[in-house]
Amino acid sequence: MDRWTPKRMKYLKRRLGLNPRTILDVGVARGTPTLYEAFPNKRYLLIEPLDVYADAIEMIVENHHATWIRKAAGAAPGNLQFHHDVAKPALSSFHDKTPLEGSSGDVRTVDVEVDTLDNIVASTSVRGPFGLKIDTEGHELDVLRGATNVLKDTEFIVAEVSVSRRFEGGYAFSEFIAECAANGFHLVDVLKIAPNRLDGPPPKFMDLFFAKKRWDADATGG
Structure with a gap:
């Protein structure tokens, strides 16, 4: 199942009346074209600590109203050890992987500067309302x-x-849902389930869409 597409995002945007001024893309990697197509002409703050993605991110900056912050976002300011997967940098993480997740085998530890998203946003000229995308392994x-x-x-x-235990000391699925709820967000849509096999194991992760507007109570239109 994969509905993480520009068409689906445009539908959610219309159905929920979303009109963010700035999109915060946390864990940019090579970019999030689905968001860029669904929300053109918006300001973008790209948060990605890995220079290996420099060419791709600089291209995004050229083609969109975007600023690249070469830090990682986290719970508190500081420096953390980051496990850089050289062969598959998209799998790089602050956390040790469980056997369920695995790696390419060529993993190097580097120090990465971390700051809170609150501090990062406050240090720039970007303003809300915001849309937030997070993909940080x-x-x-x-x-x-x-x-x-x-x-x-x-x-x-x-x-x-x-969803499954992919990282040592990682959060539980219910913890993430609860944190969103504590900040006023409702789960609106499941965009992707991976893997998605009826005869296979439970999914490793899901791409989820949360909004402050409840679909059944506030959304209008079809």
């Missing part, structure tokens, strides 16, 4: 916990949320 809950003020002016969250 097991660090998603920490990003939320460092974004208390930003979330007050955020219309929606799209996040890759771990």
Whole structure:
């Protein structure tokens, strides 16, 4: 199942009346074209610590009203050890992987500067309302916990949320849902389930869409 598409995002945007001024893309990697197509002409704050993605991110900056912050977002400011997967950098993480997740085998530890999303946003000229995307390989809950003020002016969250135990010491699925709820967000849509096999194991993760507007109560139109 994969509905993480521009068409689906445009539908959610229309159905929920979403109109963010700035999109916060946390864990950019090579970019999030679904968001860029669904929300053109918006301001983008790209948060990605890995220079390996420099060419792709600089292209996004050239083609969109975007700023690249070369830090990681987390629960508190500081420096953390980051496990850089050289062969598959998209699988890089602050957390040790469980056997369920695995890695390419060529993993190098580097120090990465971390700051809260609240601090990062406050240090720039960007303003809300915001849309927030998080894909940080097991660090998603920490990003939320460092974004208390930003979330007050955020219309929606799209996040890759771990379901199975992919990372040592990682959050439980229910913890992420509870943190979203504590900040006023409702689960609106399941965009992707991976893997998605009826005869296979439970999913490793889901791409989920949260909004402050409840689908059944506030949304209008078809």
